[in-house]
Amino acid sequence: MEEMKDTPTPTKLRERTLKDLFSVFEGIYGPSFECRYYPCHFSGQDCSFCYCPFYPCLIYDMGGEIKVSSDGNFVWSCVNCWKIHEKDFSENVMVALSRYPRQRIVEEDWFFFNEILQELLFGDVVGIRDENYYLLDILSDKVCEEIDDGEVLAVKVDNFSITSVRKIKDLKSAENEIIIPVKSKGRYYGVRDESFVVCYEDRLVY
Ligand code: SF4
Known part of the structure; x- marks a missing residue:
């Protein structure tokens, strides 16, 4: 995980997430051996999505859950989600999202991303x-x-x-x-x- 000196605002966090995603589209993906936190989840993990494009997915099956942060805000904790770092799943995410023009990816909302995740996990939209x-x-x-x-x-x-x-x-x-x-x-x-x-x-x- 990239070192963060400050708590990013939601807008900054989304900007970093999209930058991460577009790097994947450019072919920058796989393990990140030079990262000081590598491996933050498991040996050989795929770091293509350091920032998860589905955050906050609200799907317990992934391992996440709602927590209250030290400053009293509700957050989705992903600490037990390793799925996004599995090579096969990460590749499926890349294929699913690369079907869309970048402008659309930038403009779309939580529902768009969540329904893509639902299709990847459950084979269909369940919302x-x-x-x-x-x-x-x-x-x-x-x-x-x-x-x-x-x-x-x-x-x-x-x-x-x-x-x-x-x-x-x-x-x-x-x-x-x-x-x-x-x-x-x-x-x-x-x-x-x-x-x-x-x-x-x-x-x-x-
Ligand atoms: S639980 Fe996993 S899939 Fe869901 S937002 Fe967190 S990292 Fe992404």
Whole structure:
């Protein structure tokens, strides 16, 4: 990971991410042996995407989760995601994103990038759009049981940065937010087929 002397603003972070991505398009990819942090995840890792183009993906299967930073902001922690550093996956990402003109890549939003990631992981777009929310339906491949009462996380993302997170008990109360399950002690509390469910840890992506 590149040394950062300051905490980058979301705009700066996105600029670095796009610069990283365009370097990959130019053919600069693979392990980064000269990096002082190499290997930050595992020996032989692929460093093409030091800055992940899907950040913040909000997909627990990747190994990430929502945390509160020392300055009180919500962040998506990627500390347990190694997938973006696997050579095969990294190449698939490069192929998927290189289909689009650079101008479009610069202008597109979180949904565009997230749906590309969904297709790479699940073979299809699993996000469900509604008038008030975007349900990231990441429980369909898990073992779940219906429960009478539940809650989900409603997340707002602006300029690839999480600006708010709250728990809601009714999708109708969502305000153009992204809906993801609540993760607690290896269980996921979410919505599947319009019912509240509890599902069990099963990282099918790996
Ligand atoms: S969890 Fe992995 S795929 Fe998701 S944003 Fe972080 S590095 Fe990217």
